[in-house]
Amino acid sequence: MNFINGVTIAIVLFGIGLLGLILRRDLVIKLLSLGLVNGSVILCLVSLNARPDGVPPIVRGPGGAPYVDPLPQALVLSAIVINFAILALALVFVMLLVERYHTTDSQRIEHEIEEEEGP
């Protein structure tokens, strides 16, 4: 059994992205990690049903070529579009936060919000 395949790489990428999402304080790097997590999920879904002799699901003529499953590939499209939407909107919110607090450091932003609210 080959252990370096799409699924294991997706697990590693998912872990790296999740660690970055939780541990890094910079908001932009957090968003990049979110993109990495999304990419790993896409890789996982597409490679889950991969087969060594598979051909792309594009019908060239009659007869049953060993097509790979087209269903996950069609559903992954939604994930890509929604990832684009999330990243674009989140970047806008980061820009608004930077404009107000002049930093992308999430903990410093939290600190300043606490100071603003005051005792």
Added chain:
Amino acid sequence: MRRTSFSMVVVTALLVACFCGVLMATFGYRGAGEGGAPYIARGAVETGAANLVSAIYLNYRLYDTLLEILVFSVAVLGVRFYLAEQKGSEEEVARIPESQVIRTSADLLFPPIFLLGIYLVLFGHLSPGGGFSGGTVAGTGLLLCAVALGADVVARRFHEAALERLEWGVLLVILLFALSPIALWRLPLTDLFPRGNLGSLASGGSILIYNALIGLKVFIGTWVVVYSFIRHRGEI
């Protein structure tokens, strides 16, 4: 501080373990490939599209794709709304004089990139591609032009109000087109167009029309997002 990051590492490890568990549970599905078997068996005949992925997301699961287009539109609207509220930085960002290399290569590259986008849109039902990827390719070509010529020069060629009207008009046309079979007393989202010869450009029923409309929509949306970011900052 050390303790919180340690506990977060533990939480992360647990989450990754959960993810692996879900994967292991789905491994039974792996290799079976039964989810898409009906599409492989009948998809090309039923929809007329050689690309089975297009056949699924623009025919069998069109409802899904329509809501996806709505998500895309809402994202573009959100970017435009929140960035228009802020007028951007007051001080003018110094315009960096672009080098001759970038200008020339942009002039050389833009036509083939745009053409590739149109090709991806038009042949989405025959080969890899489709409205989403083709629209993004064409929109990114405009971004290249904006880098080389300056965003304002590119933006001046579009009438912004007309662009906005076109963006929402395309969305309206897509939704009306999807609902139009009601007029013929059929279920909405039914494909009424002839299937055509498998592999020719005029095949696949209404998939080509959806691809063209989605490509236009994504092209405009990509440009609006890119231009909103650029204008907010002042210049690339």
